[in-house]
Amino acid sequence: MILSVDFYRRPTLEVARDLIGKVVVYKTTAGITAGAIVEAEAYIGEDDPACHAAVGPTTRNAPLYGPPGRAYVYLNYGLHDMLNAVTEDEGHPAAVLIRALEPLEGLALMRRRRSRAPWRKGKPPVPDHELCRGPGNLCRAMGITLADNLRPLTRGPLTIQDRGITHEDIAWDPRIGIRVGTDKMWRATVKGHRSVSGRRLKA
DNA sequence: CGTTCGATGCACT
DNA sequence: GTGCATCGAACGT
Numbered sequence: 001m002i003l004s005v006d007f008y009r010r011p012t013l014e015v016a017r018d019l020i021g022k023v024v025v026y027k028t029t030a031g032i033t034a035g036a037i038v039e040a041e042a043y044i045g046e047d048d049p050a051c052h053a054a055v056g057p058t059t060r061n062a063p064l065y066g067p068p069g070r071a072y073v074y075l076n077y078g079l080h081d082m083l084n085a086v087t088e089d090e091g092h093p094a095a096v097l098i099r100a101l102e103p104l105e106g107l108a109l110m111r112r113r114r115s116r117a118p119w120r121k122g123k124p125p126v127p128d129h130e131l132c133r134g135p136g137n138l139c140r141a142m143g144i145t146l147a148d149n150l151r152p153l154t155r156g157p158l159t160i161q162d163r164g165i166t167h168e169d170i171a172w173d174p175r176i177g178i179r180v181g182t183d184k185m186w187r188a189t190v191k192g193h194r195s196v197s198g199r200r201l202k203a
Numbered sequence: 204c205g206t207t208c209g210a211t212g213c214a215c216t
Numbered sequence: 217g218t219g220c221a222t223c224g225a226a227c228g229t
Binding site for chain 1 (some may be wrong): 210211212213214215
């Protein structure tokens, strides 16, 4: 079942927690890819220094100010697309960054797309659990690009669905990969999951 | 094991 | 011109 707008029109931390286990599905002409969310981060409002809305409304962050349930996709470091789900009421800029998925469908297609990255030329195929490990990697594996910015996640080719996956042990940790706002424990992960990004725990 | 650093494009100042 | 919600290779210990 596809998540409705009401799912996203809620406090962002609740949405982030509830997105764990939900399934991102993207249907393209190349085929279908899908993966269950195992890592997500909340970015909330102009007072959150790490949120793109911290500088006030701009062309780039406009989607954050729009209605919930849409994709906010942007390019980072000139190389990596980032997928967010816009949350809260219109006018309240906030979103959840999808940071990692457990691949479920279309693994071969994901592998092909990952291998297509310039820096992967001549390298061995990406292991299954690493196909969607990290926000840049998952977008590349799923074929999500800037062209998908503002797309509704509630209908159409790019959706997030509830397929009944539940997780008992969800951890809240500091957000990673940012230079400010690292004090906030707004990163939700499935504890110990192999596809969660960041440094791995020891054996 | 750990840390450093280059690639790369666009929005923003 | 600057800096970035990254990735992965290269290097140091």
